[in-house]
Amino acid sequence: MSDLSSINEQMRSLLARTARGRSEFEDLVVVPVFAVVVALIFGMLVMLATGVDIATIGKSFVALAKGSLGSVNALSETLTAAIPLVLAGLGLGLGFRAGLFNIGAEGQVLLGGTAAVIFGFTFHSLPFAVLMPLSLLAGAIVGGLYAAIAGALKAATGAHEVITTIMLNLISFKLLDYLLRQPYIQKEGRADPISKSVPDAAQLPRLLDWLDPNLRLHAGLFVMLAAVVLVWWILFRSKIGFAFRASGENPHAARYAGMKSGLVIVAAMGTAGALAGLAGASQVLGVLGRASPGFSADIGFDAIAVALLGRSHPLGILFAGILFGGLEAGGRQMQVDAGVSIDLIAIIQALIIVFIAAPLLVRAIFPWGFARKSKGGSEV
Amino acid sequence: MTVLSKFATGTGLAAALLAGSVTAASAFTACQVTDTGGIDDAGFNQTAWKGVQDAIEAHGIEGRFLESQAESDYEANLNSLMGGGCDVIVTVGFLMGDATAAAAKANPDQKFSIVDFAYDPAIPNVIGQVFATEQAAFLAGYLAAGMTETGVLGTFGGINIPPVTVFMDGMVHGANYYNEKHGTDVTVLGWNPETKEGLFTGNFDSLDDGRAFAQNLYDEGADIVMPVAGPVGLGSAALADELGTDELKIIGVDADQALTDPEKAHVYLTSVLKRMDSTVQEVIEAAMNDTFEGGVIVGTLENDGVSLAPYHTFEGAVPAELQAELDEIKAGIIDGSIKIGM
Numbered sequence: 001m002s003d004l005s006s007i008n009e010q011m012r013s014l015l016a017r018t019a020r021g022r023s024e025f026e027d028l029v030v031v032p033v034f035a036v037v038v039a040l041i042f043g044m045l046v047m048l049a050t051g052v053d054i055a056t057i058g059k060s061f062v063a064l065a066k067g068s069l070g071s072v073n074a075l076s077e078t079l080t081a082a083i084p085l086v087l088a089g090l091g092l093g094l095g096f097r098a099g100l101f102n103i104g105a106e107g108q109v110l111l112g113g114t115a116a117v118i119f120g121f122t123f124h125s126l127p128f129a130v131l132m133p134l135s136l137l138a139g140a141i142v143g144g145l146y147a148a149i150a151g152a153l154k155a156a157t158g159a160h161e162v163i164t165t166i167m168l169n170l171i172s173f174k175l176l177d178y179l180l181r182q183p184y185i186q187k188e189g190r191a192d193p194i195s196k197s198v199p200d201a202a203q204l205p206r207l208l209d210w211l212d213p214n215l216r217l218h219a220g221l222f223v224m225l226a227a228v229v230l231v232w233w234i235l236f237r238s239k240i241g242f243a244f245r246a247s248g249e250n251p252h253a254a255r256y257a258g259m260k261s262g263l264v265i266v267a268a269m270g271t272a273g274a275l276a277g278l279a280g281a282s283q284v285l286g287v288l289g290r291a292s293p294g295f296s297a298d299i300g301f302d303a304i305a306v307a308l309l310g311r312s313h314p315l316g317i318l319f320a321g322i323l324f325g326g327l328e329a330g331g332r333q334m335q336v337d338a339g340v341s342i343d344l345i346a347i348i349q350a351l352i353i354v355f356i357a358a359p360l361l362v363r364a365i366f367p368w369g370f371a372r373k374s375k376g377g378s379e380v
Numbered sequence: 381m382t383v384l385s386k387f388a389t390g391t392g393l394a395a396a397l398l399a400g401s402v403t404a405a406s407a408f409t410a411c412q413v414t415d416t417g418g419i420d421d422a423g424f425n426q427t428a429w430k431g432v433q434d435a436i437e438a439h440g441i442e443g444r445f446l447e448s449q450a451e452s453d454y455e456a457n458l459n460s461l462m463g464g465g466c467d468v469i470v471t472v473g474f475l476m477g478d479a480t481a482a483a484a485k486a487n488p489d490q491k492f493s494i495v496d497f498a499y500d501p502a503i504p505n506v507i508g509q510v511f512a513t514e515q516a517a518f519l520a521g522y523l524a525a526g527m528t529e530t531g532v533l534g535t536f537g538g539i540n541i542p543p544v545t546v547f548m549d550g551m552v553h554g555a556n557y558y559n560e561k562h563g564t565d566v567t568v569l570g571w572n573p574e575t576k577e578g579l580f581t582g583n584f585d586s587l588d589d590g591r592a593f594a595q596n597l598y599d600e601g602a603d604i605v606m607p608v609a610g611p612v613g614l615g616s617a618a619l620a621d622e623l624g625t626d627e628l629k630i631i632g633v634d635a636d637q638a639l640t641d642p643e644k645a646h647v648y649l650t651s652v653l654k655r656m657d658s659t660v661q662e663v664i665e666a667a668m669n670d671t672f673e674g675g676v677i678v679g680t681l682e683n684d685g686v687s688l689a690p691y692h693t694f695e696g697a698v699p700a701e702l703q704a705e706l707d708e709i710k711a712g713i714i715d716g717s718i719k720i721g722m
Contacts, residue, residue: 067460071463073459073460073463077456077459077460080456081456177582190541191540191541191542191545191576192475192539192540192541193539193540213486214459214462214486214487216455216456216459283452287452287455288452288455292451292475293451293539293582293583294450294451294583295450295451295452297449297450297451297452297453298450329456329460332446332453332456332457332460333460335445335446335447336411336444336446336460336461339444339445341447342446342447342449
């Protein structure tokens with residue numbers, strides 16, 4: 001009997017090692033939560049340092065909470081801002097899992113969104129049930145193809161994706177400026193770069209306008225939730241997802257295991273770009289109704305932060321995106337109620353990323369939040 | 381410095397709010413949504429906000445503002461002001477035209493006003509504030525043509541939209557008028573009023589672009605440059621400060637930038653004033669006195685809605701006969717004997 005119990009004990013410790021229960025929980029949940037808390041405290045110190053009095057600081061944090069969660073309109077704004085962040089963040093997270101640091105989401109958002117607009121007004125006579133999904137699809141395809149360029153360059157020549165995606169971003173900004181001035185695309189009677197409007201049949205319908213016409217939450221919410229499930233399935237249940245993760249963990253081992261590394265890179269970049277393109281499409285079809293220069297409003301860059309905060313896990317990205325959406329919506333209220341600059345929100349977001357990137361710092365500040373390491377080095 | 385001043389504005393605002401609640405009677409609130417340049421841009425948005433501040437001072441009302449970080453913020457910002465609380469909402473900038481119209485139609489009981497946009501047909505709950513900016517810019521172009529030593533002037537804009545290019549139109553026509561009168565051959569780089577093509581930074585917030593564009597124009601021989609891009613021009617002023625004003629002078633726009641950008645005050649030859657502060661205040665007062673009626677307010681040289689700022693440090697440098705000609709032209713524009721761009 002004692003043999004059996006010792007074997008059981010061994011099995012249990014082996015299982016514990018593969019499951020990595022506690023340390024993974026710390027990594028996925030505790031570090032991000034504390035990072036947010038520390039960032040908010042630092043944000044308060046920044047306000048103090050710039051001469052904002054305590055009463056105003058208190059007022060601004062109340063406004064932050066009120067503007068992100070405090071009313072139907074606040075929740076609607078939070079989710080509306082979260083939709084493109086989560087979609088683009090999912091793509092970036094998938095890329096990170098495959099070992100690809102894609103900085104190009106901004107450009108993919110722009111071109112995907114533009115494609116959705118152009119498709120929408122070109123085929124404006126199609127019925128809603130066909131036109132809206134196809135416009136979204138057009139955005140995803142163009143975003144995916146644009147990202148695949150960087151993937152193909154890496155696979156064929158070894159060009160680093162960080163460099164190529166940054167350059168592709170710059171190209172996309174100017175390409176958009178050019179496209180928006182073409183007579184076919186430019187809005188009639190305008191000299192500035194701005195596209196024609198998306199027809200009603202291509203628009204993502206608003207979900208709450210029966211309650212109040214100012215509520216902007218749109219059907220992109222369902223696209224977002226579907227994408228979370230889809231990316232989870234791709235990453236953790238599909239064969240290609242296994243190839244993504246394997247080549248992300250160890251590209252050499254993946255190649256020896258018979259995976260075509262070039263194909264994996266292009267596919268991962270393409271999927272990431274398609275999600276970013278979808279983010280752009282949902283933004284123009286659900287919120288903006290047209291394309292203009294800079295309509296992406298840094299979604300592609302903020303989404304990098306969202307993917308990092310979400311630890312490249314679909315569920316984590318969903319929560320991180322909603323948090324960032326809430327900061328955006330709440331930041332607006334903060335400015336209205338307390339007169340505190342919305343730039344402060346950017347500082348808080350940046351601080352969150354600093355603390356996410358430095359988990360050891362968070363551990364040092366909040367030692368009681370983490371399991372102590374024993375002398376042997378294994379988790380208690 | 382800008383962040384500090386921003387917070388100073390914020391705290392000043394809080395003080396004003398307190399003062400407002402003490403004097404009790406006024407529950408009137410004016411709200412403003414800025415364009416992407418920001419409330420402290422030393423020009424466009426700041427001038428419009430000054431209108432609200434003046435109204436706060438004069439009538440003890442409350443004022444709030446919301447800055448747009450990107451074009452996609454316009455609708456969201458308008459939305460977050462919609463929960464009541466604002467008696468009049470002023471949006472600042474042509475690019476906000478669509479968003480303002482949509483909000484005004486969805487909320488017919490809310491009073492709106494927009495700077496730089498006139499709706500045709502008029503929307504009953506919106507007052508558009510537009511400006512005959514080309515009149516003042518014409519004077520600036522004439523002045524610059526009289527002051528240049530290289531015979532080359534420069535201008536560039538933020539985005540190719542009418543409220544920006546109207547400055548550039550006026551400057552080119554003013555310089556051409558000077559050539560006509562004096563038989564000179566002063567050229568203006570950066571804008572062609574016939575083809576409507578020219579130099580544009582593509583944004584209203586990058587000071588680096590302002591510097592780079594001014595440098596390019598300077599390299600092409602321009603010694604007086606007029607940037608029409610909100611805070612972007614502050615970058616051009618920094619370059620002029622480094623090169624020295626013998627090499628490069630700047631013409632400010634919207635506000636008297638010698639006053640709003642005091643550290644670089646010596647580089648501004650003059651500024652083309654667009655008195656959004658007085659029209660904004662006018663709108664607020666109309667809303668307070670229940671005389672608010674949808675339509676358009678037009679600022680011209682005649683009603684001082686647009687004008688040329690004092691020369692400050694260049695006061696002694698502008699020849700008396702040039703000043704006399706400018707006065708004559710101003711009178712000519714007002715009585716209609718001089719037609720701009722004809």
